[in-house]
Amino acid sequence: MTKHLLILGAGFSGKAIGDVFRGAGFTISGTTRSAEKAEALRTLGIAPIVYDGGTISDTLAADMAGATHVVQSIAPGKDGDPLFRAGMPALSGLMPRLEWAGYLSTVGVYGDHKGSWVDEDTVLNPVSARSVERVEAENHWLDYGKASALPVAVLRLAGIYGPGRNALRNMEEGSARRLIKKDQVFNRIRVEDIGRSALFLAENHLGGVWNITDDEPGPPQDVVAEAARLMDLPTPPDIPFETAELSPMARSFYGENKRVSNAKLKAAGFEFRFPNYRQSLAELKASGRWRG
Template sequence: MTKHLLILGAGFSGRAIGDVFRQAGLTVSGTTRSEDKAGALRRRGIEPIVYDGGTISGALAADMARTTHLVQSIAPGRDGDPLFRAGMPAIPALMPRLEWAGYLSTVGVYGDHKGGWVDEETVLNPVSARSVERVEAEGCWLGLGKASGVPVAVLRLAGIYGPGRNALRNMEEGTARRLIKKDQVFNRIRVEDIGRSALFLAERHLGGVWNITDDEPGPPQDVVGEAARLMGLPCPPDIPFETAELSPMARSFYGENKRVSNAKLKAAGFEFRFPNYRLSLAELHGSGRWKG
């Protein structure tokens, strides 16, 4: 019987995961909040199912019944993960054929480490409310893995970019900014490597916690500078972080400073196609795929 991947929340990362699972021979479906976005998923080879994170429709229940692989990327919110809310049927009952599940989380669960290194064994210290919610959801999914015997992998994602969402496009649109905060670094990950890492873990039936990030945490302004160089455009002026106009969410990202290790994933045998932003931006620029 054909293996089937269900993506709950087929957004930027979910679609990239769907692409690599389809290439590996699985059928793929994905949920979207509106019928308006269903056509785009269908054109990509992902069968769309409208789902707002609330009641499970008959169509979604039928799809769950044939699901062998699951990726959950819907943010939990104050009510917790949608599949673990009160009154929701147990996941083994909804998905009796499930062989592997992946939960997309964030490196934000580590909180601030003043530029120090963290790995999967680091004690979590989430700062923002959204990261606290992610820690709770991670616990639910890891608990499911222990209780059911199904491998459940928590993928802690760094800052995501790729075709259509990157510093090259920001440069062209005039939105790129070089915010300067002393010693600030961020991790990042190319979206295709999220897809490839999910398939890597699924094919090996690996559960547990995994940092999904490239090799090189670094200052965000350096990425903007490299994009400007590739585009042959003037580098945007430096803006001191203290005086920059930022949304509360954007400012909160700068309240966390850490270097996230991917050593566990590489030790398991995974090879990044885009191990750093310079190689990745060069590929996006050279291929023209930066436009999306």
């Protein structure tokens, strides 16, 4: 019987997940908010469905009815996760064939730990409103998994980069900046490893919470310096964080400082293809895929 993956919100991560699942023999559909983006999905082998996170159309309902796997990548917003809002039909009724579900969350749910290590058992302390919303959505999905005896995996993603979205391209475009904030570190994750980890969890029928992140949290300015070296371009000057011009969202990211462990996923048997930014940037440069 053909396995079918529905991706709710087929953006940067969703497309990468679709690519990996398609390679494993799945048929793939994915939602997007606009008809213009729908055609781009079709060229990637993803059957497009226009969905704005509100009313479920007959087309989407029919696809849900046939889905064996689902990945939810739509941000919850103030009204919560679109599939668990008031008045929504029960998920078990919408997707009766479902064997596994994945919810894409963020390591932002941990909040600030002043550079200390966190893992899946760390008590959550979300700071931003968007992270508070993510925790609520995570709980909806995990509760649904328990109530339905279905493996539901929450994938907490670190900072996402990959082909077309990376420090090499920022260097070429002149937008790379070395913001310096004392002792600040971030984790990252290559988008293809998001796809591979989702398939790993699905094929092994694994639910629960999983950190999807590289091996090496580090200062963001080091990534820029490595990209400059690979591109044979001058390293951008240091900019003190305190005086940098940043959007409120960008500044909020720097308000959280932690090292996120991926030990649980590796202990389960997953092997990262891109375990650190140096190896990953080198591959992007050598393959020429860094432009996207």
